[in-house]
Amino acid sequence: MHVTIVARAQTDLAPPASPAPVSGRGAVSRLCWPDEAGCANSAQALARLMAPALRHGSSVLIELRGTLGAGKTTFTRHLLRALGVQGRIKSPSYAVVESYDVEGLQVWHFDFYRFADPREWEDAGFRDIFSGPGLKLVEWPDKAAGLLPAADICLDIDTDTDDRRLVNCHSETEAGCALVQAWVNHPAAQGDAPRLQEAS
Ligand SMILES: Nc1ncnc2c1ncn2[C@@H]1O[C@H](COP(=O)(O)OP(=O)(O)OP(=O)(O)O)[C@@H](O)[C@H]1O
Ligand SMILES: [Mg+2]
DSSP: OOOOOOOOOTTSSSSSSOOOOOOTTHHHHHHHHEHHHHHHHHHHHHHHHHHHHTOOOOOEEEEOOOOOTHHHHHOOOOOHHHHOOOOOOOOOTTEEEEEEEETEEHHHHHHOOTOOOOOHHHHHHHHHHSSSSEEEEEEEEGTTTSSSSSSEEEEEEOOOOSOOOOEEOOOOHHHHHHHHHHHHTTTTTTTOHHHHHHHH
C-alpha cells in the first residue's frame, strides 16, 4: 500500500479550516500543527487509518524531511506509540535504524543523516526491508537518494515558531493518495484533540 500525509492546525495564521484538496500523486497539501500536542493528535489519526492495512500485510513508506529539530522524530514517536509500540522509542541518529514488532506488525525507523556508503544498503539488508511489508519511516531520505522506492507519504516539516510547524505533504504512489485523502478529511488531522475524541 502507498500513502501521503497531511495535517493542519487551527491557528489565526493557518490556512482555512477545510482540508486542502488531494487529487492524486504529487498533489501537495499544507498542514499546520500548532504545537506538539497537535502533532501527536494528527499522528494518532494517521495511525488509526493505516493500522488495518498494515496488519493485513501492506507496506507503507513515509519520508520525513525538515531541518534539524523540525519534528521528524517527534512525529514518528507519536505515530509509533499510537500503533502500540511500548517502551523507549530511540532516535536512530546513530544506529541508522531502529526496528519494532507490534504483535506481528513490523516497523522500521530510519535516519540516514549519517548514511554515506551505499554498499551498506545491501550489506545491512535494507533492500529487503524496503521491498517487503510493514511500516518504514525515513528521516533524511535524500541521503539515500536513488535507493528508496516511491514513498506513500512525504512530509516536509518547517519550523514556523518554537511550537508551530507548517507541513507540506504529498504522495508518490497511487495507493498512498487514498490514505492521504482519508487523513486530510479526518477531524483530527488539524491536531484538534476534542474533535479527535468525538470522532472515536
Ligand atoms: N508542533 C510540533 N511538532 C513537533 N515537534 C515539536 C512541535 N513543537 C515543538 N516541538 C519540539 O521540537 C523538537 C523536535 O525534535 P526532533 O528530534 O523531533 O527533530 P528532528 O526533525 O527529528 O531532528 P533531527 O534532524 O536532528 O533528527 C522536539 O523537542 C519537540 O518537542
Ligand atoms: Mg530525528
